[in-house]
Amino acid sequence: MKCLRDIGEDALIGKLLKGFPSGNLHTGPGDDCAVVDPGRGRLRLLKTDAIVAGVHFLPEAAAAKVGWKAVARVLSDFAAMGGRPEYLMVTVALPPETPVKWVEGLYRGIRRCLETHGGVLSGGETTAVPEGSAAVISVAGEGSVARGELVLRSGGKPGDVLAVTGRLGGSIAGKHLSFTPRLLEGQWLGRMGARAMMDLSDGLAKDLPRLVKASGCGFEVNSEWVPRTRGSSLEKAVGDGEDYELLVAIPPQKWEAGLKEWPEEFANLTKIGFLTNEGGELSGGWEHFF
Amino acid sequence: MKCLRDIGEDALIGKLLKGFPSGNLHTGPGDDCAVVDPGRGRLRLLKTDAIVAGVHFLPEAAAAKVGWKAVARVLSDFAAMGGRPEYLMVTVALPPETPVKWVEGLYRGIRRCLETHGGVLSGGETTAVPEGSAAVISVAGEGSVARGELVLRSGGKPGDVLAVTGRLGGSIAGKHLSFTPRLLEGQWLGRMGARAMMDLSDGLAKDLPRLVKASGCGFEVNSEWVPRTRGSSLEKAVGDGEDYELLVAIPPQKWEAGLKEWPEEFANLTKIGFLTNEGGELSGGWEHFF
Numbered sequence: 229m230k231c232l233r234d235i236g237e238d239a240l241i242g243k244l245l246k247g248f249p250s251g252n253l254h255t256g257p258g259d260d261c262a263v264v265d266p267g268r269g270r271l272r273l274l275k276t277d278a279i280v281a282g283v284h285f286l287p288e289a290a291a292a293k294v295g296w297k298a299v300a301r302v303l304s305d306f307a308a309m310g311g312r313p314e315y316l317m318v319t320v321a322l323p324p325e326t327p328v329k330w331v332e333g334l335y336r337g338i339r340r341c342l343e344t345h346g347g348v349l350s351g352g353e354t355t356a357v358p359e360g361s362a363a364v365i366s367v368a369g370e371g372s373v374a375r376g377e378l379v380l381r382s383g384g385k386p387g388d389v390l391a392v393t394g395r396l397g398g399s400i401a402g403k404h405l406s407f408t409p410r411l412l413e414g415q416w417l418g419r420m421g422a423r424a425m426m427d428l429s430d431g432l433a434k435d436l437p438r439l440v441k442a443s444g445c446g447f448e449v450n451s452e453w454v455p456r457t458r459g460s461s462l463e464k465a466v467g468d469g470e471d472y473e474l475l476v477a478i479p480p481q482k483w484e485a486g487l488k489e490w491p492e493e494f495a496n497l498t499k500i501g502f503l504t505n506e507g508g509e510l511s512g513g514w515e516h517f518f
Numbered sequence: 519m520k521c522l523r524d525i526g527e528d529a530l531i532g533k534l535l536k537g538f539p540s541g542n543l544h545t546g547p548g549d550d551c552a553v554v555d556p557g558r559g560r561l562r563l564l565k566t567d568a569i570v571a572g573v574h575f576l577p578e579a580a581a582a583k584v585g586w587k588a589v590a591r592v593l594s595d596f597a598a599m600g601g602r603p604e605y606l607m608v609t610v611a612l613p614p615e616t617p618v619k620w621v622e623g624l625y626r627g628i629r630r631c632l633e634t635h636g637g638v639l640s641g642g643e644t645t646a647v648p649e650g651s652a653a654v655i656s657v658a659g660e661g662s663v664a665r666g667e668l669v670l671r672s673g674g675k676p677g678d679v680l681a682v683t684g685r686l687g688g689s690i691a692g693k694h695l696s697f698t699p700r701l702l703e704g705q706w707l708g709r710m711g712a713r714a715m716m717d718l719s720d721g722l723a724k725d726l727p728r729l730v731k732a733s734g735c736g737f738e739v740n741s742e743w744v745p746r747t748r749g750s751s752l753e754k755a756v757g758d759g760e761d762y763e764l765l766v767a768i769p770p771q772k773w774e775a776g777l778k779e780w781p782e783e784f785a786n787l788t789k790i791g792f793l794t795n796e797g798g799e800l801s802g803g804w805e806h807f808f
Contacts, residue, residue, distance in 0.1 A: 232621065233614035237644055240618070244625040244642060251638030262640040264605060266556075276607035276641045276658055282648045315543075315554060317566035321611075321654045324523035328530070331522065335534040348541030350552040351566045351658070352534060354527055358572045361652040364611045368566055368641070368658030 258442070259381050260308040260426055261371065271378055272314075273371035275305045281363040285405065291330045293405040295337025298365040301429070303345050303409035304472045306371035308427040310379045310418025312411060313347030316369035320354045323361050334365070345411055347371075377418035384424035384443030384477035388503040391483075394473040394495040396432060397460030404470040413494050417476050420486045424477035424503075431469035439475060440503065449501030477503055548732070549671050550598040550716055551661065561668055562604075565595045566658035573652070575695065581620045583695040585627025588655040591719070593635050593699035594762045596661035598717040600669045600708020602701060603637030606659035610644045613651050624655070635701055637661075667708035674714035674733030674767035678793040681773075684763040684785040686722060687750030694760040703784050707766050710776045714767035714793075721759035722790075729765060730793065739791030767793055 232240070241257070250256040254271060255263035261273040279301065281287045285294045303313050318338060322331065331354070342349060347369065357364070393410050410427070417425060424443050428435050432454065440447045456465040473495070478486060483499070490497055522530070531547070540546040544561060545553035551563040569591065571577045575584050593603050608628060612621065621644070632639060637659065647654070683700050700717070707715060714733050718725050722744065730737045746755040763785070768776060773789070780787055 230618045231614060232612055232616045232618060232644075232646070235618060240621065240644055241642060244621065244644075245639070248629055248639045249633075253638060253640055256640070257642060262605075262607075264640070269556075274605055274607060274640045274660075276609045276643055276656070278609045278611055278643065278645050278654075278656065280611055280645055280647050280651075282651075283646055315552075315564055317552075317564060317658050319566045319568045319656045319658070321568055321570055321656070322522055324521060326522045328520045328522060328525060331530065331534065339538055343539075348543060349535070349538045350543055350546070350554070350564045352531060352547060353566055353568065354522075354530055354534075355568050355570055356522070356573055357570050357652045357654065360650075361570075361572075362647045364568075364647065364654045364656070366566070366568065366609045366611070366654070366656035366658070368607050368609070368656070370564075370660070 255380060260305040263378065270372040270374055273306055273309050273311045273373060275302050276366065276368035277302050277305070278364055278366040289405060291333025292337035292340065294365065295334040296341045297405050298367050299338050299341040300407060300409045300472070302367045302369055303347065303411060304427045307409050307411045307414030308425050308474060309373055310377045310414050310425065311371040311373035312415065313345060314370045314372050315350040316342065316347050316367060317351035318349065319366040321357045321364040322354065323357050323359050323363065325359060326363065345409060373418065379418050379422050379425040381424055381426050381439050381442035384439065384445055384503045386445055386503050386505045387480050388423055388477035389480055389483040389499050390447065390449060390475070390477055390501045390503060391497050391499050392428070392455065392473050392475050393497055395455045395457045396428065396471045396473060397465035397468050398457040399468055399470040407472040409472060410474045410495060414474055416494065417474065421482050422476045422478050426475050428471040428473045428475055429469060431467045432475065433466040435475060439477070443477065443503065446504040446506040447501060448504050453498065453500045455496065455498045545670060550595040553668065560662040560664055563596055563599050563601045563661035563663060565592050566656065567591050567595070568654055568656040571653040579695060581623025582627035582630065584655065585624040586631045587695050588657050589628050589631040590697060590699045590762070592657045592659055593637065593701060594717045597699050597701045597704030598715050598764060599663055600667045600704050600715065601661040601663035602705065603635060604660045604662050605640040606632065606637050606657060607641035608639065609656040611647045611654040612644065613647050613649050613653065615649060616653065635699060663708065669708050669712050669715040671714055671716050671729050671732035674729065674735055674793045676735055676793050676795045677770050678713055678767035679770055679773040679789050680737065680739060680767055680791045680793060681787050681789050682718070682745065682763050682765050683787055685745045685747045686718065686761045686763060687755035687758050688747040689758055689760040697762040699762060700764045700785060704764055706784065707764065711772050712766045712768050716765050718761040718763050718765055719759060722756040722765065725765060729767070733767065733793065736794040736796040737791060738794050743788065743790045745786065745788045
């Protein structure tokens with residue numbers, strides 16, 4: 229009998245969601261968030277995400293960092309649409325042997341992340357998992373984005389500049405627990421007319437083709453342009469994942485001016501290539517990543 | 519060191535949520551749902567909930583029923599506010615040995631519940647838990663309620679009739695996996711002017727005091743009036759939990775007319791007592807439940 233270990237997540241999700249009515253969703257599953265158009269005012273962004281002990285964090289990780297990460301991952305998805313957080317709900321499923329102090333630390337991290345980046349905790353539930361089971365922290369929530377500033381994965385056009393925020397690779401050394409969701413950068417990019425955007429959670433090598441495919445384009449990237457975390461090889465920079473940086477496609481006529489006005493306090497924005505009509509032109513030793 | 523097994527969920531949640539800014543929430547944590555007032559139009563209801571293998575369902579339970587239950591529990595909370603479902607997000611954390619067929623069944627149940635009761639799936643995520651860990655299904659979502667038809671737990675007044683929908687007890691025999699969330703009944707009760715309402719998930723003996731306390735009242739109930747599932751003792755009817763029926767407080771002047779107009783196709787509505795000024799007057803052998 230086929231088990232989950234035998235098939236990939238993308239394939240599974242695609243299979244499972246087939247046939248679900250999408251109702252009046254502006255944008256359904258497949259982007260960083262689903263989008264609801266309430267008819268007036270800001271568009272609403274919906275997202276759910278979970279982290280699991282032993283998969284997304286080590287059981288011995290500092291609880292406050294785990295709480296921060298659980299929330300920041302969802303905020304990063306709002307950022308990837310050009311949006312901001314509004315209401316967050318946290319469900320925590322923990323084994324009975326979990327120290328109360330750990331749970332308190334977890335919530336301290338959740339609160340710190342919301343205080344820093346905005347968003348109101350509008351629901352919290354704890355539930356037990358059997359002894360020895362992995363802890364699961366599930367965060368669902370709602371963000372919003374101004375009409376006209378929403379950026380999907382699918383809007384890129386040939387000729388657009390491909391760029392990333394920050395530096396890539398080596399997140400496992402610590403950044404994956406304490407990263408800054410690029411909310412200000414994402415909102416800025418939405419306002420300046422970015423055409424496609426996503427956050428890098430699985431690594432550039434896996435995520436770039438998703439944006440390119442959603443936009444119906446090809447790409448041309450130069451691996452030498454990819455900003456690497458100090459000490460990261462190219463392989464780590466494009467393959468490690470958990471960067472939580474933004475990958476963005478910007479119309480060429482807006483790139484130069486946009487870069488000039490890019491606020492100094494933001495994470496760096498670095499050009500790594502272009503969208504093209506089709507195919508993937510690679511330079512600098514990318515081939516084996518795709 | 520104090521562990522989760524040493525303290526109750528209510529105490530923990532209270533402790534954890536202290537100090538979180540409630541922002542512009544109309545109603546914060548502590549009711550069946552949080553409520554957001556968008557300034558115009560319907561009020562929005564926010565809720566998150568999770569079920570766990572070995573705790574809320576047996577691993578050998580039919581997958582479609584598990585999916586139904588995961589969603590219906592959240593819909594029951596919308597019902598308890600007088601509302602209806604709008605957007606649901608489902609996060610599924612499963613061990614790698616889970617058969618793909620089981621996951622497909624799970625989603626079939628989720629879809630059937632949404633098709634039957636309304637609500638759009640606006641996000642689905644699957645994530646792995648380590649081998650041997652319990653499956654966790656977390657459902658978060660948004661409902662809505664017409665302004666003026668929202669019913670909180672806290673609105674009850676002395677003299678109000680206390681009533682429940684359906685019959686209580688013995689849910690473990692099967693109803694806990696296939697119950698009907700009382701959405702139509704809850705909406706009707708909201709329109710007819712019910713003053714306090716909640717859904718019965720932990721059993722009348724635990725849940726009634728919560729509504730009474732939130733309303734700042736006392737109560738007088740007659741255990742002989744409690745509608746029991748066939749074969750259920752009083753003890754089971756008030757203690758089993760997982761009834762997912764509504765407990766409601768209705769102004770006495772609206773009770774008679776409301777009952778007369780109560781649609782035949784709805785679950786029965788049965789008077790079990792009254793709200794009083796203070797204390798708990800009990801008759802029929804309740805004492806040891808409180």
